[in-house]
Amino acid sequence: MDLIWLIPLLPGLGAAVNGLLGIRYFSKPVAAGIACAAMGGSLLLSLFAFAQLLGAEHREHIVTIANWIPPIPLETVSGVGQFEVPWAFRLDPLSGMMILIVTGIGFLIHLYSSSYMDHEPRGGYVRFFTYLNLFCFFMLMLVLGSSFLVMFVGWEGVGLCSYLLIGFWYHKKSAADAGKKAFIVNRIGDFGFVLGVFLVFFTFGTLDFREVAEAAAHMPVEAGGFGVISLICLLLFVGATGKSAQIPLYVWLPDAMEGPTPVSALIHAATMVTAGVYMVARNAVLFEHAPNVMFIVAVVGAVTALVAATIGLVQTDIKKVLAYSTVSQLGYMFLATGVGAFSAAAFHLMTHAFFKALLFLGSGSVIHAMNDEQDMQKMGNMRRYMPVTFITMFVGSIAIAGIPPFSGFFSKDEILAYTFQENKVLWGLAVITAGMTAFYMFRLIFMTFFGEYRGPSWEKADDSHGDHGHDDNHGHAWHGPHESPRLMTTPLWVLAVGAIVAGFVGIPAAIGDFIGVGNAIHHFLEPSFTAGLAGHGDEHAGLHLSHAVEWALMAFSVLVAACGIGLAYVNYVRRPERAAQWKTNWAGAHRVLTNKYYVDELYDATAVKGTMASGRGLWTFDKGVVDGAVNGAGWLTRAAAWVSHVLDKYIVDGLVNLVGWIFAEGSYVFRRGQTGLIQNYAVATLFGVFVFVTVYVVARYVG
Amino acid sequence: MAEAIAFYTLSILILGLGVAVITTPRTVHSVVFLVLNFLCVAVLYVVLRAEFLAVIQILVYAGGIVVLYLFVVMLVNLKRQPEEHQDPRRLAKIGLGLSGAMLVELAAIVVYSYSREPSSVTAPSPAFPVQGNVEQLGWLLYTDYLIPFEVASVLLLVAMVGAIILARREL
Amino acid sequence: MLEITPAHYTILSAALFSIGVIGVLVRRNIIIVFMAIELMLNAVNINLVAYAQQLQNLIGQVFVVFVIAVAAAEAAVGLGILLAFYRNKETVNIDEMNVMRW
């Protein structure tokens, strides 16, 4: 476990090698090989570390590799604190799970990308892997960091990589704009996060998670009021909304789909966007002490889940659907954290990472097959052409829809159970969302894989081209949809298996008691959320529902999901015309949803226009008032000069001549100082020295 | 006695050659006088028991820097003498006067202060573990003055690079 | 008169320095001006060495080493600039090197 610092370092090294040398010198296979090897090594180390962690008595391990910021005394609310940040990594169950997700899915996506990005020119290809590795480096740093500041390095780093990767095809304006949007929106969140971190230091005098948690544990729960911990949590949550695309800062994530699909899968589905959830979970103790903020978190999560799901209902871009689905599922996670079910949130995070990465990669495979076509209306009947993709994506969809025994069912159900216990209204929203989720996911599946083929026609591949195999089909001549190469389907298979089995680590108590298996992940993760609360473990929110209620809830949610699927089947497979009918019948609602509730327009009208308007206002002020004053002064001067000129010329002629003569001579003298002759300047210097020496002589010997 | 003879002889030579440097019309002659001047200064250093400096003075100044001047003088193949053109705004005479006045003032300070309190002050350097001028100088340079010494080497490197860049034909 | 004190060296140094100053201020050939600067540096060095001898302290000599190093650097760069200037303008007259005024 002492080697965990190598886990982020390996991808970092890969990025350095590829970035510094590779872009210029390496061939595609070499670059991809280096990147994959770095990730693979990292994965192996993670597995190793995780295994050790499972076997260890004390499930927390901190490795300090260097002293980053030496102790600096800074004033805090509780006196003078030593502002000291060691470069330390922390391995505990939560971060252990996260590194497994990041390295595991990261490795698979690296493999997938090495084939998916093959049609890129060499430089871009290497650049892509450089960014990807760099992302993993920062993500792992974020996850492993043992203090807010180390985490913040990773936090900002993944933001940077996200920006770079969204704008990977920077020559495309929409991509570049999307990158900028993501970056700027994230900055707003980061601002909150940084303020939160400042406040943490100001309050606790340290930035170490563990010390903060221990300190916070001894402070009273701010149940009634809105104290300093609440403020910290709120600020941190603002950061989380930015990174994890929650209302109101979710707008960047759908646009981020401009990036290459593996990027969407890795960054904007499986890992980076969950950083916010991770961060909140990491500071579980803090949030526990701020119930009001918890409630805000829960509401925001639930509303985000619902809103994103509704938008997802009508999107036709395959990746946009998945993007809104991601936002929605992230909302679920926040809902879970908001109701105190941190382990449920983390559990859902993990299962979601599997099936959402799977879905994205599958959609990438489809897009790949359709020659970069993303509109689902132009697809259809794809299962005929790409059975593997179909099967795996189908599995993913079932998982996300929450059909047992696929993973999504368990995690979602746990969240629903907790929410039910905590707040029935939120539970209602969540259940509706679950139904919608099932609907739009199967809408996606049905539109894409079933029905008639609606895409463009293609020339039949003649025999001479047949020899070239699949890889040759990109770019030049498209020979119709086709199954993706082995390198792309393998990760799909692996993730599909993951999407099926990942849920078994968190079997709910009701079923668990029935078949004699405990909720493994719940117990495993528990120490991470109660760190520093040695005696308070039992006090922590648990599920106090009876098994009957649980069973009922499960059955209900499965029913809702099944309804969603059925609705989708009816509308898009059996009677596709019904969908169009709906569209016309509910035109207004459809328009609102298609335009994503006009949120972008709203932001544009308020934030962007507002900034512009205030800028213009300042400019007007500058031009009108400041310049006016200057010009007025100038005009006054001119007027006065004219008056004095008249006086000079006509009234006091003799005096004027004298004054003029003095000025002429004077200017001549002064101008002579600026001769451009170095030696004259030297004379001046010498004169100065001479004066000094004279003063000295007089003062010392005469005076 | 011996020191006095040496000092006065050398002083006359140094000052005379110094005057020659700045008065000779031909630049090459100036350079030659400069070399001779530096040699005399080196001998003065020997009188002052700074043998190492004396040798360095010859090696670096006379053997190195002034050769550079000589090269430049020979490369700068003047088609017209620089003294042909004079800017009317120069303050040469004032400069001359000021320099003279400075000299008088400085001399007055020195003479006056020394005639008052003949100096016998010494502030010996701390004991060295080595003997001899070179060794002691080396000791100082490589212990107390190591960083300035290294900085000086960097300075020289930078100057070398700069001079090469400047002197390249295609600037 | 026959006993040579640091005062003697100081006066010699001052005289040599003044000669250098005059050279800098009066001559129009920039090469000679450079050489006059070298004279000034040497005047300073004489002073440093003389006082090192008087005070029985080698630090003065250490400084002379640095002065020589700086002088070498100055000569190299200065003459490099001078050559570059000469190639462009065909002159070494300091009075014609005034394109940077006003």
Added chain:
Amino acid sequence: MLDTFIIPLLKIVVLLNAILISVTFMVLMERKVIAWAQSRLGPMRVGPYGVLQAIVDPIKLILKEDITPVKADKMLFSLAPILSLVPALVAFAVVPFGGDELFYVADINVGLLFFLSVTSIGVYGIILAGWASNSKYPLLASLRASAQLISYEIAVTMTLVSLILTAGTLSMVGIVEAQLTDGVWYGFVQPVAFVLVLIGGLAETNRVPFDLPEAETELTGGFHTEYSGMRFSLFFLAEYANIIVISAVTAILFFGGWLRPFPNVEALAFLDLIPGWIWLFSKIFLFLYLFMWIRATLPRYRYDQLMRIGWKLLIPIALANIVVTGIVKVLV
């Protein structure tokens, strides 16, 4: 008075005369050696086997008309040969011909540096001669010469640093004594440095194969094309004095000076019957002979090749030698 003035003065007088006379005989020796190398007889007419040629040559040179070109810079034209000769002679001040005080003019603690600095002055004579002649070939040659001298001076100086590291002193006498203490000639300790100094010495004295500044067949005699008579002979003297001093210094630094071979082997103590100065002189003669031998054998390098050897070969090797010496010195 006697010790401070008279005796050193006497030594200087004796030394100078010895050098000047030995130069004339060295010229004869060179002519003879090269003649034999080229299967000729060399001078045979003046005196038995031409021995008196050594006296006749300088007389001829002195009696020849001393021409100053009209457009030459008179002062520098006269000064240049002097500037060339004086450093060559001054360098002898620190050359010890024996361990006893009788055999050297001065043993200063910066002897080796003094030698280097004084020889670095010699370049003025050549530059000024070329420039003052106001003639194209000499100018070209003097530029070549000064570039060559400066480059090789750097190489030689750097090489000698490693020797100084080995000996731990800058005094010439001290270096010989260090060889006695160490019981080995430094030529065997520092073979690389020896070869570099030898090559650098050839270049610094403008000898074949580095005789470009005076390459007759290219530049019609080099920087002293316009010189004749006495002033020419001063250059001549300077060159040969330089050769002698380089040989002497090489012998002292690398071949134990006045020490006998294997100075620490007791069994060879009978060799001490031969006085030290004879040992030194025979070593110097060996080097002189080597110089002449090389002159008879090798063609001449081209200017760019010469500079390349100096900067890209000798100086890096010298630096590497310093590093290696330093490491060995620290380790041992």
Added chain:
Amino acid sequence: MATQSAPIFDTDELVINMGPQHPSTHGVLRLVLKLDGERVVDCDTVMGYVHRGIEKLSENRDWTQIILLTDRMDYVAAATNNLGYCETVEKLLEVEVPRRARYIRTILAELQRIGSHCLWLGTHAMDIGAMTVLLYAFRERELVLDLFEEYCGARLTYNSMRIGGLPLDIPSGWDRKVREFCDVMEGKLPEYEELLTNNRIWLERTRGVGVISARDAIGLGLCGPPLRGSGVYRDVRKDEPYAAYDEFDFEIPLGTRGDTYDRYLIRLEEFRQSIRIIRQALDGLPEGPIMGKVPRLLKPKAGETYHAIESPKGELGYFIVSDGRATNPYRFRVRPPSFCNLQGLKPLIVGHLVADVVCLIGTIDIVLGEVDR
């Protein structure tokens, strides 16, 4: 070649006169060199300092008297000059030369080649600074001169041939001395090679210096070793055999790179080939008369002829017009190899350093007496 990027500043180009009084211009050649630093950027060849009007003089001389004048052209290879002239006139007169005379002529010509190459080797090496080679080469040249002296009484301007044959038969024992000389020469060649061929400095000075391609060499009209150094197989002895060359076995050395070093190697090999020819000629020296049947009064019938031989320096040709009435040529014209090779000097020199100039003058091996005539 080697032109650097054009300098921005108009730096001074130094113009120096190399020659006519210069130790390395092999006589009174004058080169006006324009230098940029040490690099030659332009070169003007000025000649004519020893123009004596030999061609015009010859038009007023008796056919036999002209032999005397040809000695004065390439004065280090007088015998080949004689040979070329005599053969040309013989061609004009349609005179048969006895076989013995042709053999002896061949021996003389090849001895002459050795002598001339000795001089070339010595001076060329001297120019590059290897002074000992000069004296070694002259030592052997002395032997050649001795042989000529014994044969015809002269050491430089031999006047050693007559139209239709030879003035004298070889003295008794001369052939033995020639054989001895061949042995000596063969023994001395390794000495030269030892001093030069593998000498690092010699290699650095000559390898890659003055490279001229075969195409350029032909275009410039070069002949002799400079042409063969570039790999062009051209030797009059093989291409249009004269004297008795068609009866001997010898080889023509060729270069590959066309640089100074190749030309050096070629000439060294020519020493060996000459020795080989001389030995064969001595072995097969036939008995018989040394003069053909030539009329008392030489008066060729009207007509013109051109005849070339391979002199040590290259293709030496004579062009003679007879009007059929006078006892002197109507028009007399020489194609001297040195003159033609001098054409190649400028392209060789430009772009090289001053030090290479002397090396290149040496490598083309010119004699100004022949250039200026």
